[in-house]
Amino acid sequence: MRALLLLLAGSLFCFPAHLGAAEPRLETNPEHPWFGQVVVEPLPPAIVRGLSDHGPLDGARYLVVRVADEGGELPPILGRTVLEADRMRFEPRFPLAAQLPISMEFRGRRLARDLGLPGLLDDSLRSAQLPAAPAQAPAQVVELQPAEKQLPENLLRFYLQFSRPIRGHDLHRSIRLVDAVTGSEVPDAFVEIPSGLWDPSGQRLTLLLHPGRIKRGVGPHQVQGPPLREGQWYRLEVGPGLVDRSGRPVATFEHRFQAGPALRRKLVPQQWTIVVPRNAGDAVTIRPTVPVDSALIRRSLEIAGPQGAVAGSLEVQTSSQIRFRPAAGWLPGRYEIRIDPGLEDVAGNRIDRVFDLATHGSVGDAGEPAGAVATTLEFRVALPPAD
Amino acid sequence: MSRPRISPRLSLLVCLALWFCSGIYAQDDAGAEPGIQSMSVLTFAADGTLFVGDSKAATIWALDLGERPTHTPSERLVVTDIETKIAALLGTRASEVLIHDLATDPVSADVYLAVSRGRSTWDNRWQLPNDLTDATLLIRVDAAGQLEAVELSAVTWTSGRLPNPVAPDKQHRWKQGTSLRVDTITDIAIQNATVYVSGLSNEEFASTLWKLPYPFDGQATASTLEIFHGAHGEYETHAPIRTFLPYRLEGRDHLLAAYLCTPLVTFESASLAAGAHVKGRTVAEFGSGNYPLDMVVYRNQGVEKIAIANSNLPLMLVDPRDIEAYEGSITRETPGYTEGVRYEIRSGNGIQQLDRYGDEMLVALQRLPGGTLDLVSMSVRRL
Known part of the structure; x- marks a missing residue:
């Protein structure tokens, strides 16, 4: 109980x-x-x-x-x-x-x-x-090419690499070229393409400086002159208003540089410096005499060795310094660096022709196109003896 | 149904061989859910088989939705603010809900919707739903306006693969970050045991019309297409058909096809032979800056008309007799963007999807001035 x-x-x-x-x-x-x-x-x-x-x-x-x-x-x-x-x-x-x-x-x-x-x-x-979504750092410019502090006054392109895909609306309200001394915008500096020239991922934007203003002897050059003038300082600005694909504002960015002398010569890869790797795992470093187009160089270089094409990774450290590291290391022997004739320097000059061929006066070494053939540079790898 | 026993290894070899032979088909994989990657296009056959065009997988899936009662709609169907109701199913907000296509089951009169959660990434007036993301959810709306998700594991299916679809790494020329692959399949129509599929192949002349025999037991064939587009003043082989339907003109089978910036083109079905490069006859230019979204044939008091829903123009009605009567072909640039066969306009701005709803009504998804997207039926008598 x-x-x-x-x-x-x-x-x-x-x-x-x-x-x-x-x-x-x-x-x-x-x-x-x-x-x-x-x-x-x-x-x-x-x-x-x-x-x-x-x-x-x-x-x-x-x-x-x-x-x-x-x-x-x-x-x-x-x-x-x-x-x-x-x-x-x-x-x-x-x-x-x-x-x-x-x-x-x-x-x-x-x-x-x-x-x-x-x-x-x-x-x-x-x-x-439900809780709020975690705060995410704003998208930002992670790389600008060319990034040199001095760039030729007939520079043709900038490449802006963003950390996330960006919405391609009204880009030219947010991305401007500014006179660094007066603070005033350089008008009509870029070819205005409404949604921009993007790579498939939507993260790399190509900014095309107005080629008609750069090329001597054509109307826009004669009327407005080139967008960059030798000796002057400029700022490339990514200002407010740009948003990523989710609509979140992109962090502002600026790069200050000075316009230097124009580049109006053919590319001469034979004059480039090659720093030969000393060890099997080292990179070969290629230093062009002029800054080369950072996007084109990635698909214009091929390395071939004693056993044919060499797989590896290409790193464009600057437009004037490129490193290639083979995936499987170097073997002793002779190597070739094959350079596609489509490669351009930052002012659009190629191995076989000059972008801006003057219509009068001295043309330097501009001349006529020599024909589209690959240029080959050689280097030899001699590895230290094994212990 | 009894089946001969085949060893698993032989089955695998046969399946692989079938898979790699372009235009031959994987058959009903008993019990397995169809591997749909993107519900790009929905179309019903007259017997109630649902065809799902899957651009990502370059595959047409034929889904047998099983036994269901026949229903002839007599009442109006109205589902106000359907995006909010779909959002409730998905556990999100209406601003995320994207409806990629709509099709009415001719048996049950239920309305089927291909749905994703991708609308908030829309940022370009030229983007279509399939440009943004892949629809992976099929929703059924019954006559009472109730919504439910269709469990694909419960359906039986067969599939047919499109040979030589456009490669995923090919990018759209002016839609930033959009792979052309999303337009592998832009529309489907079924006629005379043939599945007609419009879209993009990997050919240089990418605009393509595939024909697949149904049931999927034969070879798919492809024809590349060329049209003259008067509003642009040029021949075009890259832009795909946006919407089309089979129609008999002057006693012969044709396809009536509409394209971006709205040329209306006829293709004689007999000309769509395997490997042929077929030139269409442009019979109308309906206006620039516009996607034709859906084309539907209906009969009002014994007279057939064609209704065309548009992204940036009103609902259009075209009389097929005007197409038959039009003898010319537009081959020069069209001043003012309109030319050829005439059309009438009807109240119907913002209609994003259109299909038949029984014999007496059409059903539309319409964006109203207040911003909501409503699923509404409309009587053909009022058109």
Whole structure:
């Protein structure tokens, strides 16, 4: 009798605790804070036993998660409800949106009734909000080429490499060439292409300085003159207004440089300096006599050795210093650097022709195109003897 | 259905051989979910088979949606602000919801939608849904306007692969960061046990029309297409058909096709032979700066008309008899961007998707001035 009383007292004491404890709450994964799932715990042991005895139940009957709205007519969020030990968990099919308000309805009475344990659970309706998306550093310019402090006044292109894909609208309101002394914008410096000249990833932008203003003897050059003047200082500015593909502002950026003498000579790779690797794992360093186009050089150089084409990585450290490191190391022997005739320096001059062929007066070594053939430079690798 | 027993190794070899032979098909993989990568285009055949054009996988999936009651719609269908309701299913906001295509089941009259969560990345007025992301969710809307996700694991399917689709690394000329691959499949139509597929192949003349016999048990063929586009004043072989439908003109089967900046072109079906380079006849220029989005034939009091939904122009109605009566072919630049077969306009700005809804109605997804996207049916009698 005493034992029975104790059991009754215990039941009376514990029952409300069970009723109050099994409530839905939002649980967010710390690694992906915007991803939420809803859990109901702890389920009373009798319910857990009942669930395991009963076999599969349709979890959607007992735990309904919706986007919160005033009318309450929106369909439940797609997902699945699973039973894990002493808890019920709703896992949405797609990650929930940041700061989304949700309602979580646990139909405990129905579950208890379906399990033949009426009264053991209560209904519960709760609301919650998904946390904000983690702050992300703004997209920024991670590389500018050419990056030299002095650039020829007939420079043809800049390349801006961004850390994330950028939205290509109204670029020329945000990206400007400015006279560093007066602070005034150089008008019509760039060819204005509405959505910009982007690589497929949307991260590298080519800024084309107006070739008509650079090329002597054509109308824009005669009327407006070149955008850069030898001896003057300029700033290339990425100002406010530029946004990434998610609409977040891009960090501002500026590069100060001075315009130097124009480059109007053919490329002469035979005059370039080659720093020969001393060890099998060293890079070969190539130093052109003039800054070369950093995008073109990446696809214009090929290294061939005793066993044919050499696979490796090309690093354009500056427009005047390029390093190539072979993937599998060097072998002793003779190597060739093959340079495609399509390579240009930063002013558009190639091995076989000058970009800006003067129409009168001295033309230096401009001359006529020599024909499109690859130029080959040689170097020899002599490795130290092995220990 | 009983099947002969084939060893797994032989099956694998046969499957690999079929896969690599262009235009031959992988068959129903019993119990497995179809490996759809992108629901670029949805089209129903008259028997209720749902064809899903998958540009990423360069594959046409034919889905058997199973037994379902036949329903002839008589009531209006109205689902206001459908993006908010889809967002509720997806656990996100309406601003993220992107509907890539719509098709009405001719059996149940349920409306099917190909959906993704990619709208917030839209940043260019020329972008179409497939330019932004891949639709991977199929949603069914019943006559009562209730939405539910279609579980693809529950459907049986077959598939046909398109030979020589445009390579994924080919970039669109003026849509920044857009692979041409998204336009491998721009529209599908089924007629006489043939699946017609418009889109881009990897040929130099990329605009292509594939024909696949259905059921998928034969060789796919491809024809490259060329048209004269009066608004641009030039021949075009790169821009794909945006929407088309088979139609019989002067007693012969044709395809009626509409392109960006809205030339309307006819191709005689018999000319679409394997490997042929086919020149279309441009019969109309409907206006520049516009994507034709969907073309639907309907019958109002016994008279057939063609309705064309547009991205930047109103809903257009074209009388096929005017196309038959038009004898010329536009081969010179069109001043003022419009020429040829006439069209009437109807109230229908902002219609982004259009299909039939029974015989008496059309169904549209329409962006209303208030900003919401509504799924609405409209009686053909009012057109």
